[in-house]
Amino acid sequence: MATSVLEARGGCIIPKAGQRGYHIVYRDHQTNHCPGCGHTHWYIGRMMAECAFCATALPLESSSMVAGGQSVRIIRGPVFDSPEHAFAA
Numbered sequence: 001m002a003t004s005v006l007e008a009r010g011g012c013i014i015p016k017a018g019q020r021g022y023h024i025v026y027r028d029h030q031t032n033h034c035p036g037c038g039h040t041h042w043y044i045g046r047m048m049a050e051c052a053f054c055a056t057a058l059p060l061e062s063s064s065m066v067a068g069g070q071s072v073r074i075i076r077g078p079v080f081d082s083p084e085h086a087f088a089a
Contacts, residue, residue: 025061032058 026049
């Protein structure tokens with residue numbers, strides 16, 4: 001009996017493509033028919049494409065997805081070069 005999710009999935013968080021089945025995604029440079037209504041008009045965002053007729057949303061094939069979520073990288077640097085600039089106003 002598996003004691004953790006990793007053991008149950010064979011040591012991998014994301015199952016292999018053959019095990020997880022067919023996933024509908026919006027593909028750039030192809031005619032994408034909506035699985036809900038069959039139309040081909042889409043509103044394209046950063047992570048999802050939404051059908052203009054029935055509002056069915058599909059993930060973009062080219063979006064950066066890591067383990068089911070977006071990978072965000074934040075680099076913080078100094079806001080001001082020197083203390084004099086902090087109080088200049």
